[in-house]
Amino acid sequence: MEITIESVETPALTKAHLADLLFEQIGLNKRESKDMVEAFFDLIVSRLVAGEDVKISGFGNFQIRTKAARPGRNPRTGEAIPIGPRRVATFHASAKLKEQISGSIPTEPTEVEWNLGSEA
Numbered sequence: 001m002e003i004t005i006e007s008v009e010t011p012a013l014t015k016a017h018l019a020d021l022l023f024e025q026i027g028l029n030k031r032e033s034k035d036m037v038e039a040f041f042d043l044i045v046s047r048l049v050a051g052e053d054v055k056i057s058g059f060g061n062f063q064i065r066t067k068a069a070r071p072g073r074n075p076r077t078g079e080a081i082p083i084g085p086r087r088v089a090t091f092h093a094s095a096k097l098k099e100q101i102s103g104s105i106p107t108e109p110t111e112v113e114w115n116l117g118s119e120a
Contacts, residue, residue, distance in 0.1 A: 015041065048089055060093040 015037050022033035044062060047054050054062040064087050072083040093101075 056094075058094055058096045060091055060097055063090050063092070064088070065090050 016034075019030070019033040019037045022028050022036060023030050026033075028036065044054050048062060048064055051064055053064075056062075066087050067085060069085045070083050072081045073079070074081055
């Protein structure tokens with residue numbers, strides 16, 4: 001099954017847009033589509049909060065990393081500020097995703113037609 005994205009109105013793909021794509025291309029109703037997207041992300045979040053890694057084959061790995069406390073600095077005032085220990089989520093793309101991304105760069109320049117609204 002291949003899901004295509006014809007046009008994205010915003011520069012980012014949103015959860016609402018993902019739900020719309022499930023509705024349009026898979027045939028789920030709108031409520032099921034929204035619930036599926038929410039459940040997917042809720043599952044990822046709950047696993048990360050529990051300290052577990054999330055591995056999605058062909059896409060990448062989400063991991064929790066614990067950062068140690070360190071000294072920081074307020075860039076405006078120069079005042080030293082302690083930064084406490086914290087957990088952060090990281091994402092590492094899979095080799096397959098990296099290959100797909102790097103393969104999508106055109107090797108030769110393509111001709112672009114500009115329509116500046118000068119049609120009569």
